[in-house]
Amino acid sequence: AQTVTQSQPEMSVQEAETVTLSCTYDTSESDYYLFWYKQPPSRQMILVIRQEAYKQQNATENRFSVNFQKAAKSFSLKISDSQLGDAAMYFCAYRTTLGETSGSRLTFGEGTQLTVNP
Amino acid sequence: KAGVTQTPRYLIKTRGQQVTLSCSPISGHRSVSWYQQTPGQGLQFLFEYFSETQRNKGNFPGRFSGRQFSNSRSEMNVSTLELGDSALYLCASTTGQNTGELFFGEGSRLTVL
Numbered sequence: 001a002q003t004v005t006q007s008q009p010e011m012s013v014q015e016a017e018t019v020t021l022s023c024t025y026d027t028s029e030s031d032y033y034l035f036w037y038k039q040p041p042s043r044q045m046i047l048v049i050r051q052e053a054y055k056q057q058n059a060t061e062n063r064f065s066v067n068f069q070k071a072a073k074s075f076s077l078k079i080s081d082s083q084l085g086d087a088a089m090y091f092c093a094y095r096t097t098l099g100e101t102s103g104s105r106l107t108f109g110e111g112t113q114l115t116v117n118p
Numbered sequence: 119k120a121g122v123t124q125t126p127r128y129l130i131k132t133r134g135q136q137v138t139l140s141c142s143p144i145s146g147h148r149s150v151s152w153y154q155q156t157p158g159q160g161l162q163f164l165f166e167y168f169s170e171t172q173r174n175k176g177n178f179p180g181r182f183s184g185r186q187f188s189n190s191r192s193e194m195n196v197s198t199l200e201l202g203d204s205a206l207y208l209c210a211s212t213t214g215q216n217t218g219e220l221f222f223g224e225g226s227r228l229t230v231l
């Protein structure tokens with residue numbers, strides 16, 4: 001079974017600065033998806049960024065980028081120019097790609113609570 | 119395009135009762151999955167339905183059940199409620215193909231007294 005670990009329960013950053021959230025995972029599969037989801041106080045999970053394991057290029061979405069190290073099974077999220085609205089719980093998640101019947105099951109990490117200080 | 123809609127948003131029940139939660143996926147999405155979120159256990163997968171069939175099931179007791187209707191709307195039911203069932207229950211929908219991202223609803227907050 002796959003596991004996802006986020007070793008930083010809490011992180012803080014100054015507005016306009018850069019912060020990196022860590023995530024490691026364990027799997028025996030060679031192809032899979034990795035995601036970062038954001039959960040603000042409203043509780044709705046919002047997709048921040050996704051990475052397909054077969055792609056070597058790191059995904060980027062505006063101020064959000066990842067450092068995907070497949071051999072090390074590491075998937076960190078970098079937030080540049082942090083904004084007050086970035087404050088939220090961030091979850092790293094893993095999803096298998098094995099066949100249509102494998103379904104849409106996500107395995108989540110424990111989460112990292114990000115505080116953005118003005 | 120409307121997002122994933124969950125009802126009710128908040129509810130309070132007492133031990134021993136049962137509860138039914140509803141989830142309406144994004145139009146065109148055929149897969150609906152359910153997650154339980156608690157401070158102690160984090161986010162845990164309950165089950166997934168695709169085209170009215172359960173396709174995946176997490177490690178939860180039989181008190182937790184679900185179903186999906188022909189219009190892809192899904193319900194989950196928890197019988198004989200326990201205090202530990204207090205949680206935020208999140209529903210997510212996707213097209214059903216393995217390349218699709220999951221879109222989440224705002225959740226149903228269940229409190230068991």
